[in-house]
Amino acid sequence: MLVTLEEVKAHLRIDHNEDDTDLNGIIAAATAIALGFTGDPTLTDLDPVPADLRYAILVGVAHMFDHAGETGLDPRDAMAPFLAPYRKWSF
Incomplete structure (x- = not known):
């Protein structure tokens, strides 16, 4: 788990x-977004998890939690700058 x-509750001050229950689902969704964006399923094996990667997940969770039910807002936009160094490109 990234x-x-x-950690999420501390970040959100909850x-x-x-x-x-909702937060656990959002954590799973943010993690799936991170893995999909980077194309690197081995990120979950990192120990310790790099701070920028951890922060990307926290930002994604906060975005989805704060904007629950809204459409047109993509958490990847907020997460991408922190995930970009981990992106695996293939052609």
Whole structure:
């Protein structure tokens, strides 16, 4: 796991458990976006996880949590600058 629920809750300044189920789903979605964007499924094996990669996931989670239900907003736009160094290109 690239980020934990506890890290996400600290980042979002959430001190209750009412959103934990939603947050876990959003963490999974942000992680899937990161893996898809980079094309590198081995990112989940990194230990420790680089700070910029961890921050990309946190930014994606925050974006999806803050804009839940809205359309037209793509969390990849917020995550891309932090994920770009990890992108694997293939032709």
